[in-house]
Amino acid sequence: MTLPLVPWPASVRPREGAPLHLAPGTAARAEAEAAASAVTSEHHDAALPDEGYRLDVDAAGIVVAASAPAGARHARATLAQLVEQGPEGWVIRPVSIADAPRYPHRGLMLDVARHFHPVSTVAWLLDRMAELKLTHLHLHLTDDQGWRLDMRSRPALAERASGTSVGGGPGGFYTRADWDDLLSHAERRGVQLVPEIDLPGHTHAVGLAHPELCAPPVVTDEVRRVAAEHGGGLPRAGVPYTGLAVGFSSLRVGEPAVEEFLHDVLGEVCALTPGDLVHIGGDEALGTDPDDYASLVGLAAEIVVAHGKTPVAWHEAGRAPLPRGAVGQFWGFRTPSAEHAEAARAFVARGGTLVMSPSDAVYLDMKYDPSTPLGLTWADGPTSVERSYEWDPDDIIPGLPDGAVRGVEAALWTETIRDRAGVERMAFPRLASAAEIAWSPRSGRERAWPAFRARLAERVRRWREDGVDAQEIVLTS
Incomplete structure (x- = not known):
C-alpha cells in the first residue's frame, strides 16, 4: 500500500x-x-x-x-x-x-463578504491549511453584500455596511481584537493572511456607509436574470443588497472624496497586514467606464506600494497601469479566453507574477455534481474531485516565461455557504487537489489521478474520523 x-x-x-x-x-x-x-x-x-x-x-x-x-x-x-x-x-x-515545494504561493481564498464566517471557523480552516502545507489565506473582506473589517479611519463601514448577507441573513465583521487573533493564529500555523478590499466594483455596501462615494447601480438584463433565478431583488442605492448578481456597482471614479477614501482604507489595511501582499480586487467592474477603471485601479495599486506592500489584483486589472511587480490572480477557465489570457500576460510583462485560480478547477463553491445541495455551476458546470486535480498551472496561459507562475490558490466563494459545515463539505477534499498541484512535482506515478485518488481516499477517511464533514464522492467517482 x-x-x-x-x-x-x-x-x-x-x-x-x-x-x-x-x-x-x-x-x-x-x-x-x-x-x-x-x-x-x-x-x-x-x-x-x-x-x-x-x-x-x-x-x-x-x-x-x-x-x-x-x-x-x-x-x-x-x-x-x-x-x-x-x-x-x-x-x-x-x-x-x-x-520541498514546487511553488512558493499555495493558498486558499475565503469569501467572508457574501456570508460572514467567524474567527472560530477561520482558525479551524487555518489548522487544516497547515496540514496541507498551504501558505496563504486570502480573505475577501468586502463586496456588495457587506463590509467585514472594522476600520478606525472609517467606522461607518462596520456600523452601517456589515449587517446582512446573501439571502438576508445576519452579517458581521471582524473587530480589531478579532483581526489580531486571526493574525496570531495564522502566524502560529505558518500562514500569511492576504486581505482583499474589492474595488471599484463590488462596492454596493460602501454606499450604505458613504453614499457620496458610490455611483447609482447599473441594472442590466443580466442583473435582472440573476435576480429572477436566485432572488434578492434588484440593487437600489442606499438599500442593503442580498442577491447574487455582480457587476452593477462602482465607486465614483475621479471624485476627490473617493481618492481620500482609498488612502484611508488601503493605508489602514496595509498597516494591519504583516505580510507583503494586499489584494485590491478589480474583478467584474462592469458598471465602471474602462478609462475610469484603469485610473482607479492604478491609484489603488500605487497607494499599496507607497505603504510598502505588493498589490495583488484579479486578472482583469492587467489592463490598468499597474506598478512593476504587481501580482495577478487568474480566475478564468483552464482553457482561457483570449481576453483573459492577454490580461494575465500583462502582469508578467510588467515584471509581475501570476497566482492561478482557474474557476473550473479550484473554485470550491462549484457543485461536485448536479445533485450537490450547496454551490453553483456557472464555471462550466459542476467540478468533480477528478477535474479539480487534472490540470497544471504552467499550461493555462501559453508562452509565459519560467517563474511567471508563483503558485496556486483555491477559492471558496460563499453565496450558498452559510456556516462551517458548508465550508467543510465544499472545501474537502478538493482543497487537497490544489495543495498537491501547488506543492508536488509535476509528473511521476503518484502525480496521476488514480494514485492521488487512492491516497485521498485515506485522507478523507481520517478527516471524517476527526469530525470533518469531507465529501465522500472521491471514494465512488
Whole structure:
C-alpha cells in the first residue's frame, strides 16, 4: 500500500526493516502530537531551501533536517500523515523523504463578504491549511453584500455596511481584537493572511456607509436574470443588497472624496497586514467606464506600494497601469479566453507574477455534481474531485516565461455557504487537489489521478474520523 501522503513529497524512498512503534496511549492523542513526540533528532541544514526538509524514520526513531522553521513545520505535517494503526498499535513505516515545494504561493481564498464566517471557523480552516502545507489565506473582506473589517479611519463601514448577507441573513465583521487573533493564529500555523478590499466594483455596501462615494447601480438584463433565478431583488442605492448578481456597482471614479477614501482604507489595511501582499480586487467592474477603471485601479495599486506592500489584483486589472511587480490572480477557465489570457500576460510583462485560480478547477463553491445541495455551476458546470486535480498551472496561459507562475490558490466563494459545515463539505477534499498541484512535482506515478485518488481516499477517511464533514464522492467517482 502506498503511503497516504497529500501533498505527495518530492522524493519518497521506502526503507527496509520494522516500523517505528509509537508510545502506548498514542491513540488518545492527535496524530501530529504523537509524531512530534517520537522525533529523536532535529538539526539545521543550511543547504536545504527555507521550506524544504529531510525526514528519516526507522524502528529507532525519527530524524528531521531543515534550514528554517517552515521546513521543520512541513516535516511535522508529513509525520502526522504517516501515523497509522498497525496490528500492535500505532506505527510509522520506515521511510526516507526529501521534500520541498514546487511553488512558493499555495493558498486558499475565503469569501467572508457574501456570508460572514467567524474567527472560530477561520482558525479551524487555518489548522487544516497547515496540514496541507498551504501558505496563504486570502480573505475577501468586502463586496456588495457587506463590509467585514472594522476600520478606525472609517467606522461607518462596520456600523452601517456589515449587517446582512446573501439571502438576508445576519452579517458581521471582524473587530480589531478579532483581526489580531486571526493574525496570531495564522502566524502560529505558518500562514500569511492576504486581505482583499474589492474595488471599484463590488462596492454596493460602501454606499450604505458613504453614499457620496458610490455611483447609482447599473441594472442590466443580466442583473435582472440573476435576480429572477436566485432572488434578492434588484440593487437600489442606499438599500442593503442580498442577491447574487455582480457587476452593477462602482465607486465614483475621479471624485476627490473617493481618492481620500482609498488612502484611508488601503493605508489602514496595509498597516494591519504583516505580510507583503494586499489584494485590491478589480474583478467584474462592469458598471465602471474602462478609462475610469484603469485610473482607479492604478491609484489603488500605487497607494499599496507607497505603504510598502505588493498589490495583488484579479486578472482583469492587467489592463490598468499597474506598478512593476504587481501580482495577478487568474480566475478564468483552464482553457482561457483570449481576453483573459492577454490580461494575465500583462502582469508578467510588467515584471509581475501570476497566482492561478482557474474557476473550473479550484473554485470550491462549484457543485461536485448536479445533485450537490450547496454551490453553483456557472464555471462550466459542476467540478468533480477528478477535474479539480487534472490540470497544471504552467499550461493555462501559453508562452509565459519560467517563474511567471508563483503558485496556486483555491477559492471558496460563499453565496450558498452559510456556516462551517458548508465550508467543510465544499472545501474537502478538493482543497487537497490544489495543495498537491501547488506543492508536488509535476509528473511521476503518484502525480496521476488514480494514485492521488487512492491516497485521498485515506485522507478523507481520517478527516471524517476527526469530525470533518469531507465529501465522500472521491471514494465512488
